[in-house]
Amino acid sequence: MFWALSSLRALAALILLLLAAPVAARTPLGPARISVDGAPPITRNAPWLAPAGSRHLRARFRLDWDGRPVALLLTDMREAVTVSLNGVPLFSNAAGPGDPVLGWNHPYRITLPAALLRPGANIITVDVAAAPPWALGLGQVEAGPPAAVEAAFARQQFWRIDGPRSANASLLLLWLLVLLLWRARRRQPELLLLVVVGLGWWLRSLHFHVTRPPIDTGLFAAISRESIFIVVPVTFCYCLEFARLPQARRWQLGLLAAGFAGLVLRQILIGLGQADLPSALLLILMGLGTAGLLLWSAWQRRGPDQALIIAVVALNTGFAVHDLGRIHLLHWWEGAGFFFQPFAGLSLFAAFFISLGRQFVAALTATEGMNLALERAVASARADLAASEERRRALEVERAIEGERERLMREMHDGIGANLVAAVAVAERQGQPPGTIAPLRRALADLKLTVDSLEPVDGDMVALLASLRHRIASDLAAAGIAVDWQVAPCPALAWLDAANALHVLRLFQEAISNAIQHSGAQRIAIGCAPRVHQGQPGIAAWVADDGRGFALSAATGRGLAHMHGRAAALHGQLTIATTAGTNISLWLPLAR
Amino acid sequence: MPVSAAPIRIILTEDDPALRVHLGDAIASEADMLLAGSAANLADGAALVARGGYDVLLCDLGLPDGSGIDLIRQSAQRWPEADVLVVTMFADQDKVLASIMAGARGYVLKGDAMAEALAAIRAVHAGGSPISPTIARQLLRRIQPAPAQPSPLSDRELELLRLLARGFSYAECAGLLGLSAHTVASHVKNIYRKLEVNSRAEALYEANVLGLIQP
Numbered sequence: 001m002f003w004a005l006s007s008l009r010a011l012a013a014l015i016l017l018l019l020a021a022p023v024a025a026r027t028p029l030g031p032a033r034i035s036v037d038g039a040p041p042i043t044r045n046a047p048w049l050a051p052a053g054s055r056h057l058r059a060r061f062r063l064d065w066d067g068r069p070v071a072l073l074l075t076d077m078r079e080a081v082t083v084s085l086n087g088v089p090l091f092s093n094a095a096g097p098g099d100p101v102l103g104w105n106h107p108y109r110i111t112l113p114a115a116l117l118r119p120g121a122n123i124i125t126v127d128v129a130a131a132p133p134w135a136l137g138l139g140q141v142e143a144g145p146p147a148a149v150e151a152a153f154a155r156q157q158f159w160r161i162d163g164p165r166s167a168n169a170s171l172l173l174l175w176l177l178v179l180l181l182w183r184a185r186r187r188q189p190e191l192l193l194l195v196v197v198g199l200g201w202w203l204r205s206l207h208f209h210v211t212r213p214p215i216d217t218g219l220f221a222a223i224s225r226e227s228i229f230i231v232v233p234v235t236f237c238y239c240l241e242f243a244r245l246p247q248a249r250r251w252q253l254g255l256l257a258a259g260f261a262g263l264v265l266r267q268i269l270i271g272l273g274q275a276d277l278p279s280a281l282l283l284i285l286m287g288l289g290t291a292g293l294l295l296w297s298a299w300q301r302r303g304p305d306q307a308l309i310i311a312v313v314a315l316n317t318g319f320a321v322h323d324l325g326r327i328h329l330l331h332w333w334e335g336a337g338f339f340f341q342p343f344a345g346l347s348l349f350a351a352f353f354i355s356l357g358r359q360f361v362a363a364l365t366a367t368e369g370m371n372l373a374l375e376r377a378v379a380s381a382r383a384d385l386a387a388s389e390e391r392r393r394a395l396e397v398e399r400a401i402e403g404e405r406e407r408l409m410r411e412m413h414d415g416i417g418a419n420l421v422a423a424v425a426v427a428e429r430q431g432q433p434p435g436t437i438a439p440l441r442r443a444l445a446d447l448k449l450t451v452d453s454l455e456p457v458d459g460d461m462v463a464l465l466a467s468l469r470h471r472i473a474s475d476l477a478a479a480g481i482a483v484d485w486q487v488a489p490c491p492a493l494a495w496l497d498a499a500n501a502l503h504v505l506r507l508f509q510e511a512i513s514n515a516i517q518h519s520g521a522q523r524i525a526i527g528c529a530p531r532v533h534q535g536q537p538g539i540a541a542w543v544a545d546d547g548r549g550f551a552l553s554a555a556t557g558r559g560l561a562h563m564h565g566r567a568a569a570l571h572g573q574l575t576i577a578t579t580a581g582t583n584i585s586l587w588l589p590l591a592r
Numbered sequence: 593m594p595v596s597a598a599p600i601r602i603i604l605t606e607d608d609p610a611l612r613v614h615l616g617d618a619i620a621s622e623a624d625m626l627l628a629g630s631a632a633n634l635a636d637g638a639a640l641v642a643r644g645g646y647d648v649l650l651c652d653l654g655l656p657d658g659s660g661i662d663l664i665r666q667s668a669q670r671w672p673e674a675d676v677l678v679v680t681m682f683a684d685q686d687k688v689l690a691s692i693m694a695g696a697r698g699y700v701l702k703g704d705a706m707a708e709a710l711a712a713i714r715a716v717h718a719g720g721s722p723i724s725p726t727i728a729r730q731l732l733r734r735i736q737p738a739p740a741q742p743s744p745l746s747d748r749e750l751e752l753l754r755l756l757a758r759g760f761s762y763a764e765c766a767g768l769l770g771l772s773a774h775t776v777a778s779h780v781k782n783i784y785r786k787l788e789v790n791s792r793a794e795a796l797y798e799a800n801v802l803g804l805i806q807p
Contacts, residue, residue, distance in 0.1 A: 425614035
């Protein structure tokens, strides 16, 4: 929006600068004695439009000469013009009589030779000829010092001819680009609309600067005059298309219908010899309506940025009002002294082109962003897939271990276990000595401990000690030893798998069986609690009896060596104290 | 043991001949127990159960002609007043749990001293049930996964299960909870009964859903 405003401001400043060129020191000649097609002369002020169907007019102006150099500036002569001074032909824009030259928008400057000038009254004769369907009309004749006339001429030449010609050439260039764009992107119908708009404006603007049309005069005149009723609606149709107006089709049909109505209306008005004011007003109304619709749509925040288009449509609607007041038949005002319309095509088309370009840039940026997001999504999906594959593999391994564990347990249960149980039963029934039965029972107890270690405890030391207690409860009861159960809730040891669990179970089994066999204790404390060892979090588990301190006796030497070995395998710390009874404490790290 | 009381009538299903004879002899030699019958396979065991007239069924699971679980279920449905003890090697969790859901009220460990098996029989007949920390743990795990549903166990029973899972004995639990040891044992039996009822309700629900049962 800001960008559009600032560019408009710069354009306005440029126009003001060019408009402020010196216009003083020239005086319009007139009134003139005008004779149309040989009829008796009438006195009229220029500009003046001859009745429809007239072919030739001769106008006589009186010029009073004060002896200083003087030049003439002719504008709006429709169409072929010949200027004579005191009967001597000085200038003609036509190659000869009947030359269908188009001179209506061209300024002409003629320096009057002092040799032909008479002090006092001089006669300037202006012969104007027009071939139907072009209208015949007499424009302004101004006189002034050659320098002032030259300056005015240069300004008029720029704004009427050179400017429109450059603008039309630029329009053609932009149009070619859009044409190529449309060929590459046929799926965008608004591009075709833009192609039509550009070509339409180019054709419409030709008659502002072309003197000899390359095609049939009648066709060229029709294109020049009537194309506006197609070009303007199509232009506004494109605006609505670009703005993505809701129900754009309905509005577009309305615009095209209004254009057609304007065309028909103009034919009727011309036929009646009336000024085509209503049809011109219709075009202006269409411009105002379109600008209003675009503003409304921008207010609703729909569609792309249309600030530039709205500004240019509004500006050109203002220009249309200006131009309307300048037409011969109305002549409400002289205005800027030239028509703005030749610049309408380029300004509108350039605005569309820029808006389209910005839209493309935005689309490209969005695509880049989308690609980036897509790449990220793909990378994340790939990582997820890899992670899930990893999990699946881990699960497979886990399941395999689980299956193998079950198979082992079943084997031990149904095979070794059943045979041991049968052996104990037979031995007891046959009254075998305790020396026979005890090893069998020990073997069975060992087997049970191994099976217990396979039981998943999720690293819970309390659960492991609990199952151990359950196994040895009857042995302790038989030995008459009371248990002081001291387990506190402990954090899980993630590394405590079956192999490590068996180390823990065997270590404490050894400790407890030592207590039963050698200590003569009355009580035994078994427990565990969280404990920090050398700054490292972990768990301490212990077995403490109130016996006589067996630990250093020779009988338990080998058992103690085994316990130390198991503690080392567990990455733990084994402490054996024998001050009051025996206290065997195993510290295990939380993480290893 | 008061001699005046009626003896505990026991039937036994065990395929290992040495153990069957050993257990049978041990029971027969007790004054307060009566071996009402013994079977070596599922078919004979089913006949014994159908005949009825027993207080305690001792049942092995791995029978040559089928699973002892079926026998436990038959007994629990036909004679709900009779107690079932599963005879197992290691009190391994899956089998004991399945037995309890089928209607067993405890277990006897193979290879333990006979005195302990006899004590278990007397305890279950007196209204209590044995439990191991591993089974208590497993029961807690079975109960916990559906927090939205009301637990079938009371808060007191859950608290007891947690203590048992941490290795506390009945006597220690009784002290911690302010109960008698006998009450703790009967709590455990109640927990087993609730688990059985619950699992039967689940099975019924699933059977209904599957269309196996016509209303």
